[in-house]
Amino acid sequence: MAKTMPTSVAPTPPVDGLPVERSDPFDPPAVLAALREERPISRLRYPDGSLGWLVTSYPLARAVLADRRFSRRRELQRPPRRIAFEEEHPGPSEPGFFIGMDPPEHTRYRRQLTSHFTVRRMRDLEDRIARITAEHLDAMERRGSPADLVAEFALPIPSLVICELLGVPYTDREKFQHDTRVLLHLESSFEEAMGALVSLREYLHRLVVRKRAEPADDLISTLIAGGALDDEEIAGIAVLLLIAGHETTANMLGLGTFALLRHSDQLAALRADPSLVENAVEELLRYLTIVHIGPTRAALEDVELDGELVRAGEVVSLSLPAANRDPERFGNPDELDLRRSATGHLAFGHGIHQCLGQQLARIEMRTGFNALLSRFPDLRLAVEPEDVQLRTDMAIYGVHSLPVAW
Numbered sequence: 001m002a003k004t005m006p007t008s009v010a011p012t013p014p015v016d017g018l019p020v021e022r023s024d025p026f027d028p029p030a031v032l033a034a035l036r037e038e039r040p041i042s043r044l045r046y047p048d049g050s051l052g053w054l055v056t057s058y059p060l061a062r063a064v065l066a067d068r069r070f071s072r073r074r075e076l077q078r079p080p081r082r083i084a085f086e087e088e089h090p091g092p093s094e095p096g097f098f099i100g101m102d103p104p105e106h107t108r109y110r111r112q113l114t115s116h117f118t119v120r121r122m123r124d125l126e127d128r129i130a131r132i133t134a135e136h137l138d139a140m141e142r143r144g145s146p147a148d149l150v151a152e153f154a155l156p157i158p159s160l161v162i163c164e165l166l167g168v169p170y171t172d173r174e175k176f177q178h179d180t181r182v183l184l185h186l187e188s189s190f191e192e193a194m195g196a197l198v199s200l201r202e203y204l205h206r207l208v209v210r211k212r213a214e215p216a217d218d219l220i221s222t223l224i225a226g227g228a229l230d231d232e233e234i235a236g237i238a239v240l241l242l243i244a245g246h247e248t249t250a251n252m253l254g255l256g257t258f259a260l261l262r263h264s265d266q267l268a269a270l271r272a273d274p275s276l277v278e279n280a281v282e283e284l285l286r287y288l289t290i291v292h293i294g295p296t297r298a299a300l301e302d303v304e305l306d307g308e309l310v311r312a313g314e315v316v317s318l319s320l321p322a323a324n325r326d327p328e329r330f331g332n333p334d335e336l337d338l339r340r341s342a343t344g345h346l347a348f349g350h351g352i353h354q355c356l357g358q359q360l361a362r363i364e365m366r367t368g369f370n371a372l373l374s375r376f377p378d379l380r381l382a383v384e385p386e387d388v389q390l391r392t393d394m395a396i397y398g399v400h401s402l403p404v405a406w
Contacts, residue, residue, distance in 0.1 A: 013043075014042075014043035014044055014045040014051060015031075015035070015042060015043065015044050015045065015054055016045050017044075017045065017046070017047060017080060017081055017082075018044070018054065018080035018081050018293060018294075018317060018319065019031045019032060020081060020292060020293065020392050021392060022390070022392065025255075025258065025385075025388065025390050025399075026255075026259050026262070026287065026288060026336070027325075027334065028289075028292070028319070028321035028322050028325060032056050032319050032321065032322035033056075033322065033325065035054065035056045035322070036056035036057050036322050036323075036325075036326060040055065040056050040057035040060055040306060041053055041054070041055050041056075041057075041060055041305050041306050041308050041310075041316075042054050042056070044080060044317055046078040046079070046080060046315065047078075047079065047080075047081065047082045048078060050078055050315070051314070052078060052080075052314050052315035052316060052317065053305075053308070053310055053314060053315070053316045053317070054080070054316075054317050054319065055305070055316055055317070055318045055319065055323070056319045056322035056323065056326075057306075057322075057323060057326050057328070058323040058324070058326035058328060058329040058330075058346070059326075059328070059329070060305060060306055060323075061318045061319070061320065061323035061346055061350075062323070062346060062350050063305070064297055064305070064316055064318060065295075065297075065318070065346070065349060065350040065351040065353070065354075066350055066351040067303070067351075068102075068103075069299065069300050069301055069303050070297035070298065070299055070300065070303070070316065071102050071297060071298045071299075071300050072099065072100060072101065072102055072106070072295075072297060072298075072353055073092065073093075073100065073101060073102050073298065074090050074091070074092060074093040074097070074100030074101075075090055075091050075092045075093075076298035076313075076315070077090070077100075077296045077297075077298060077315060078296065078315045079293070079294065079296070080293060080294060080296065080317040081186065081293050082186060083186065083193075083293070083395055084183075084185070084186070084187075084188040084189060084190050084192065084193035084194075094201075094232075094236055095230070095232045095233040095236050096109065096229075096232065096233040096234065096235060096236020096237040096238075096239070096240070097236045097239070097240060098110055098237070098240070099240060099353060103352070106352065106353075107352075108228075109229075109233070109237065110352075110356065112223060112226065112228055112229060112237075113237070113241075113356060114356070116219055116222070117356050117357055117359060117360065118359070119359050122359040122360050122363055123363070125161070125165075125360070125363065126363055126367070128161075128164070129157075129161055129363055129364055129367050130367050130371070132157055132160050132161060133157055133367050133368055133371045134371060136152065136153055136156055136157055137153070137371060137372065137375045139152070140152045140153060141375065141376075145382075145404075145405045145406050146382035146403050146404060146405040147403070147404060147405075148401045148402065148403055148404075149253075149254060149257055149401075149402040149403075149404045150250070150254045150399060150400065150401050150402050151401065153253065153368070153372065154250045154251070154253035154254040154257070154368075154402070155177070155246070155250040155254075156173075157249075157250075157253070157364060157368060158245060158246045158249035158250050158253070158361075158364050159173050159177065159246040159250070160173075161245070161360070161364060162241065162242060162245030162246050163242075164218070165218065165219055165241075165245070165360075166218060166219050166220055166238055166241060166242060166245075167207070167211060167216055167218025167219060167220045167221060168204075168207065168220075168238070168242060172203070175199075175203065176200060176203070176242055177246070178196075179196040179197075179199050179200045179203075180196075180200070180242075180243050180246075180247055181394075182195075182196035183196040183197055183200070183243070184243075184247065184394050184395040184396055185393060185394055185395075186393050186394060186395065187393055197239075200239050200242070200243075201235055201236065201239055204235045204238040204239055204242070205231060205232065205235040207220065207235075207238070208220060208224065208231045208234045208235050208238070209231060211224060212224050212231065219241075220234060220238055223237065241356075241357070244355070244357060245357055245360070247396055248290065248291075248361065248396060249360075249361045249364050249365065250398070251290045251391065251396055251397065251398025251399070252284065252285065252288065252290060252361070252365055252398070253364070253365060253368050253369075254398050254399045254402050255288050255290060255397070255398045255399050256284045256288060256365065256369065257369070257372065257379075257402060257404075258381075258385075258388060258399055258402055259284065259287065259288060259336060260284075260369075260373075261379065261380060261381055261404075262385060263336050266280075266336050266337070266338050267373075269338055269339070270338055270369070270373060271373055271377065274370050274373075274374070276338055276339065277366045277369055277370050278362075278366060279338060279339060279340070279341070279342070280338040280369065281362055281365045281366055281369070282341075282342040282343060282345065283336065283337060283338050283340050283342040284336075284338075284365070285342070285345055285347035285348070286324045286330065286342040286345035286347060287324070287336050287342075288347075288397075289320050289321040289324045289345075289346075289347050289397075290347075290396055290397040290398055291320050291321075291347070291349075291396065291397075292319075292320070292321050292396075292397040293395050294317060294318065295317075295318055295320070295349065295353075296315050296316065296317045296318070297315070297316050297318070298313065298314070298315050298316070299311065299312050299313065299314050299315075299316065300312060320346050320347065320349075323346050324345050324346055324347060329344070330342065330345075348361075376404075376406040378406050379404055379405075379406050380404065380405055380406070381402075381403065381404060381405075382403035382404055382405040383403045388401075388402060388403075389401055
């Protein structure tokens, strides 16, 4: 049974779409904190006019992510903000797009990949990631100050790493980075976004066909050799891994550096003690939480959440930035504290859909931040902080560019 809300709160209308506009580049929209305090599960009106729910607290977000009564099936979802490629009500996920599936389909796909993303396998890549990082810092230093940290450091490093892992030619990076930008831009038209998605899928399908004839030492070739998946399924998986493998880590490196440069005490602590970097990465993931739109889940049956009745078929959107700032879970959550134990944050999600590549992302960030700060001990912003272009217009938050000097 739904709980009776206090008189002062009961008449509050639904939130119209998930808020994304910020007054501070590192803090979630203030309205989310107010909702978390007053109504941690509140009514949300989706862009198509339907009513669902918005969850802003840590315990509720974690509970929904772990509850099999909430589905990730794509055809049941509604995006809480207009996202071009979801503008028309979506059908089921295409082959290989396992993030939009429930078990057993999700399990079948993920099982093919789990062994390739273990902590041990990712640690085997550390030396190569360190060399890639050093090479890009060498090039940035040669070109001289000032530089755009996103273009010369944050974006190319994870792009090259995921290309080598998958077997995608890095020479094609302009194509897949462009298509990814169009796909994730909140102002792209439906036709533009779908065109970018089709372009990416066709490109990777051609690559799978080529590797079936000429296998190499990479993940795509390994999936082909396994024999459990067809070319269309492998191409779909490759689209997901290619996008997630460069887009998310790139934005954490860019936005994370911006945050460190704006918190001089924390920057000084990390410079003084590079061994702090593992803790620092977890805290930056919690503090920044770049997945700022969604995730969403659809109720498969009536479920009570914190006294509210979520009816079967209703969609629940989770604000991970708000959940990771919940004072019930993290003390002084709005402070960046690199010595904090931020384990348990939801930046990579939770439950069966928790980010497959999280260990790779952690290694790239640990390596990247330490190498960058060691190479440029006087690194600083080359523009005023308010002139840094923020990615509030993208499905993944971050900075479009970060001009730095040394």
